[in-house]
Amino acid sequence: MDIRKFIRSFGYAAEGLITAMREQNIRFHYTSAAVVWLVGFFTGLSVMEWMILILVMALVIGAELFNTAIERVVDLASPEIHPLAKQAKDIAAGAVLVFAIASVIIGMLIFLPKWF
Numbered sequence: 001m002d003i004r005k006f007i008r009s010f011g012y013a014a015e016g017l018i019t020a021m022r023e024q025n026i027r028f029h030y031t032s033a034a035v036v037w038l039v040g041f042f043t044g045l046s047v048m049e050w051m052i053l054i055l056v057m058a059l060v061i062g063a064e065l066f067n068t069a070i071e072r073v074v075d076l077a078s079p080e081i082h083p084l085a086k087q088a089k090d091i092a093a094g095a096v097l098v099f100a101i102a103s104v105i106i107g108m109l110i111f112l113p114k115w116f
């Protein structure tokens with residue numbers, strides 16, 4: 001196994017995360033995740049609840065990163081307006097929405113009984 005190549009690919013992945021930070025939606029998800037961490041810290045959560053929250057946040061951010069990657073590829077492949085380009089972008093955005101809605105519901109199920 002080529003360790004240097006392996007470490008280099010981590011660098012490329014980090015570069016991707018930094019590049020994606022230019023997207024307003026990604027910044028929104030990063031900020032939301034930070035807020036949830038803070039609220040979770042002050043609310044007091046069990047290990048299982050933390051595990052669920054971390055998984056949910058990673059899924060939403062991961063989905064948004066895939067969405068951003070798909071947007072880039074579509075822009076590259078179809079800089080002109082095309083119905084398939086629209087479908088690809090809107091479906092990818094829809095996938096993020098599904099994860100985001102699920103994450104809000106899971107967050108409410110975890111936090112609301114502790115607050116009220």
Ligand SMILES: Nc1ncnc2c1ncn2[C@@H]1O[C@H](COP(=O)(O)OP(=O)(O)OP(=O)(O)O)[C@@H](O)[C@H]1O
Nearest residue numbers: 023071075078079080081082083085086087089090
């Ligand atoms: N090449 C294209 N052909 C057809 N529709 C497109 C194309 N690019 C974007 N759209 C559509 O235009 C609408 C608005 O897109 P939006 O403002 O989010 O821009 P974007 O290119 O998708 O994203 P971003 O601004 O983050 O690059 C969406 O429904 C999107 O699918």
